[in-house]
Amino acid sequence: MATTDTDASSVKSTRVYLAMMLLAFFAGPTGLARVYRGDRNLGWGRFWTFIGCIVLGMISAALPALALLVGLVEIGLGVWGIVDFFLLNGTKTDAMGKELLVTPYDKKFAKVLFIVFIVLLSLSVVGAIIGLIFWSAVLSGLMSGSLRTNNNTYNTPSYNNSRSVELFSASEAASIQEGMTKAHVESILHGATGDCTGNTSYMYCAYYSSSSLNRNSVSITYQDGTVYSANAY
Amino acid sequence: MDESTSAVTKESAVNQSNQRSYLAMMLLAFFAGPLGLARIYRGDKSMGWGRFWAFLGCIVLGMISATLPALALLVGLVEIGLGVWAIVDFFLLYGTKVDAGNQPLLRSELDARVAKILFILFIVGLSIALVAAILSLIFWSAVMSSLFSGSMHFSQTY
Numbered sequence: 001m002a003t004t005d006t007d008a009s010s011v012k013s014t015r016v017y018l019a020m021m022l023l024a025f026f027a028g029p030t031g032l033a034r035v036y037r038g039d040r041n042l043g044w045g046r047f048w049t050f051i052g053c054i055v056l057g058m059i060s061a062a063l064p065a066l067a068l069l070v071g072l073v074e075i076g077l078g079v080w081g082i083v084d085f086f087l088l089n090g091t092k093t094d095a096m097g098k099e100l101l102v103t104p105y106d107k108k109f110a111k112v113l114f115i116v117f118i119v120l121l122s123l124s125v126v127g128a129i130i131g132l133i134f135w136s137a138v139l140s141g142l143m144s145g146s147l148r149t150n151n152n153t154y155n156t157p158s159y160n161n162s163r164s165v166e167l168f169s170a171s172e173a174a175s176i177q178e179g180m181t182k183a184h185v186e187s188i189l190h191g192a193t194g195d196c197t198g199n200t201s202y203m204y205c206a207y208y209s210s211s212s213l214n215r216n217s218v219s220i221t222y223q224d225g226t227v228y229s230a231n232a233y
Numbered sequence: 234m235d236e237s238t239s240a241v242t243k244e245s246a247v248n249q250s251n252q253r254s255y256l257a258m259m260l261l262a263f264f265a266g267p268l269g270l271a272r273i274y275r276g277d278k279s280m281g282w283g284r285f286w287a288f289l290g291c292i293v294l295g296m297i298s299a300t301l302p303a304l305a306l307l308v309g310l311v312e313i314g315l316g317v318w319a320i321v322d323f324f325l326l327y328g329t330k331v332d333a334g335n336q337p338l339l340r341s342e343l344d345a346r347v348a349k350i351l352f353i354l355f356i357v358g359l360s361i362a363l364v365a366a367i368l369s370l371i372f373w374s375a376v377m378s379s380l381f382s383g384s385m386h387f388s389q390t391y
Contacts, residue, residue, distance in 0.1 A: 014341045019256040026264035036347065101339070103252055109274065 015094045017102035020108045025117060027197055028081025029074070033088055082121065089114055112166035141142045173218040180227045185220060213224030235249055253332045256344035262326045263351050266319025276333030286317055288336075320359065327352055 014039060024033035031046025053070050060067040089110075093099055102110075168189045176185055221228040253274060253370070262271035269284025290306050298305040331337055340348075 013343050016256055016339070016341075016344065018256040019344065019347075020258055021258055022260040023310065026260070101254070103254075105251060106257065109257075164306070215312055 014098075014101045016106070017092075018106035018110050018113075020088060020091075020100065021085075021206055022112055024081070024085045028085055029077040031077075031084075033084065035198070037088070037100075040095075049073065051156075053077070084119060104122055108213065111142040168218075170232065176218060176220065176227060176230040176232065178227050178229060180230075182222060182227075185227060185230075189218070205228060249374060251334070252339045254344065255330075255338040255340035256348055258326060258329075258338065259323075259348045259351055262319070262323045263355060266323055267315040269319075269322075271322065275326070275329070275338075278333075284315060286320070287311060291315070324357055 020033050020036050021035055027033070029046070030050045031043045033043075034045030035047065037043070053074050055075075056066060056070045060070050091100070092102075172188050178187060218230060218232045220230045252347050253276070258271050258274050261274050264269070266282070268288050269281040271281075273281030273285065275281070279379070294304060294308045295312075298308050330340075
């Protein structure tokens, strides 16, 4: 065991197992644990890549392609940091093959660190999965919402726009009630209302009176030839 | 034998099962200062665990304090206290050569060098944080004062 031959000369360059594990735990993606272990090229390579990502990340706001590249490299460094933690956990020697100094106390501490790492990693994975489900649901909801909007006949009849006086008043718009026939509605609005049939609140036609000073609006949904819903605003 | 290696003596080698690493302690103080883990590692169990549980308590209470402004204020003050304590503790621990049981900490030349870099990084980080805090204070006081004068102006207009 490395702890039995620790005279002053050997301690000069002795590396401590727990210090290496702490660097892997807190600063995994930077590769500092590798630098400390003596894997200079690997460690410094990762370190400067990490610093480069931070610098490029700051200036990549206006460059989506660069931002994507930086993000991918950061993910790579993160995954490498996780894998490296497990690799280093099983390591007993430094890069020169010299045994790392590990006291029973440090070993106990490193074991706790390992458990905390596993717990945090599991929580992160669960969090990532929940986040993925949530955002995919949000995105699919948005997508279906936009498709529905495209199918709607959300229109302003042309004769409305051409009028320079009010086509219908606010009180006329408010008088449109559920169950009214289409003909009744058209007599109130003084014009055809088009084919706005649907069975949800998304399927409606909106009509606007033409006066820019006192604009009245009403949205109507028909079902089976009668008003399913009407909102004047 | 220089100072960095003087900690390692024949006596300490005998009791090495209990010996603690100076660098590991400094890394804990650097990365997890407010949690007090460096103190726990050093052997200051009651102080370390007290800070650790205070920190965890702050996190738990912080989650449920959204609807309780007085509790949120208390949690915030305790967190600031733990943060300041961690900064002070980092400097105290940097000058420490022994653990809580008065046994020398294991410190190789390499570890001393790494700890020195850590110390410089800590100072740089602290300075940047301080400058950022002052700048944000100036910014927010300017925003608040303009808002305040704006609201006074509104009340006069109306």
